[in-house]
Amino acid sequence: MSKVWLITGASRGLGRSILEAALRDGGKVLATARNTERFDDLKARYGENLATFELDVTNESHAKEAVSEAVRRFGRLDVLVNNAGYGHIQPFEHVASEDFRAQIETNFFGVVNLTRAAIPIMRVQGSGYIFQVSSAGGRISSPGLSAYQAAKWAVGGFSDVVGKEVSHFGIRVCTLEPGGMRTEWGHQAGSTLEHLPEDYHASLADFKTLIDAYVGHEVGDPERVAGLIVTLATRPTLPARLLLGSDAWHVVEADQQARNDAMQRWKPVTFAADFDAASPAWPSE
Numbered sequence: 001m002s003k004v005w006l007i008t009g010a011s012r013g014l015g016r017s018i019l020e021a022a023l024r025d026g027g028k029v030l031a032t033a034r035n036t037e038r039f040d041d042l043k044a045r046y047g048e049n050l051a052t053f054e055l056d057v058t059n060e061s062h063a064k065e066a067v068s069e070a071v072r073r074f075g076r077l078d079v080l081v082n083n084a085g086y087g088h089i090q091p092f093e094h095v096a097s098e099d100f101r102a103q104i105e106t107n108f109f110g111v112v113n114l115t116r117a118a119i120p121i122m123r124v125q126g127s128g129y130i131f132q133v134s135s136a137g138g139r140i141s142s143p144g145l146s147a148y149q150a151a152k153w154a155v156g157g158f159s160d161v162v163g164k165e166v167s168h169f170g171i172r173v174c175t176l177e178p179g180g181m182r183t184e185w186g187h188q189a190g191s192t193l194e195h196l197p198e199d200y201h202a203s204l205a206d207f208k209t210l211i212d213a214y215v216g217h218e219v220g221d222p223e224r225v226a227g228l229i230v231t232l233a234t235r236p237t238l239p240a241r242l243l244l245g246s247d248a249w250h251v252v253e254a255d256q257q258a259r260n261d262a263m264q265r266w267k268p269v270t271f272a273a274d275f276d277a278a279s280p281a282w283p284s285e
Helices: 013-024 036-049 060-074 097-125 146-169 185-193 198-214 222-232 246-265 267-271
Strands: 004-007 028-033 050-054 079-082 128-133 171-178 241-244
Touching: 004 013, 004 060, 013 028, 013 036, 013 079, 013 222, 028 036, 028 060, 036 050, 050 060, 060 097, 079 097, 097 128, 097 146, 097 171, 128 146, 128 222, 146 171, 171 222, 171 246, 222 241, 241 246, 246 267
Parallel strands: 004 028, 004 079, 028 050, 079 128, 128 171, 171 241
Antiparallel strands: none
């Protein structure tokens, strides 16, 4: 039986690749975006297998309407892909509060809204897949990405908890954590850091140089990632989190090693918080 998909942010980038892969696989898809005219070419090709919905993921009532529309059009909902999101690179001090909040609303609360709307449907069905498109940035910290990575860390923690709550309903929740991919993300994110403030050269200059050189040369292939997601939606078991891309693996592995080293170094101070604990041996400077 063909699966019914709902994909957010499906008009471009990875979302568009997932949409096309699901349709090629015979799936029926409700594709959402702020501008649904971008789906006209696919609607002409796939006909009734593709429905579209103009969606602002930050609006909880819109999220519920989108899920209801998928069920109305196709009778069920098998796979939700929370893909909508974006990032801006700037020092936190220079990020306007409105911009910071908007990134959190889209990247985190958009995921919350769609997940909340989908779970009751999938619970009654006794099955479903929820893929949260996060980032390797949901496990590491990169200077200049305070809002984006705060949201992605939140997505991972939220999804880990919800996945444990709903697994006995047959609902599988998997947070996908890709590294760099050749989409528009890097160009959009880097456009906000054309002029690095002088005070932040010490902490952001190297990262800016890395991003400037990496954009357009990312190792991640969005079409291959999309194909993997379509296959994952057939698997009986999934990890709570899945890194995608060799660059994601390497940066997260290095960060986890540094975190583990710091935990061990500060272990005496950690244990000193207990009742009747001895004074700690403080780490050397």
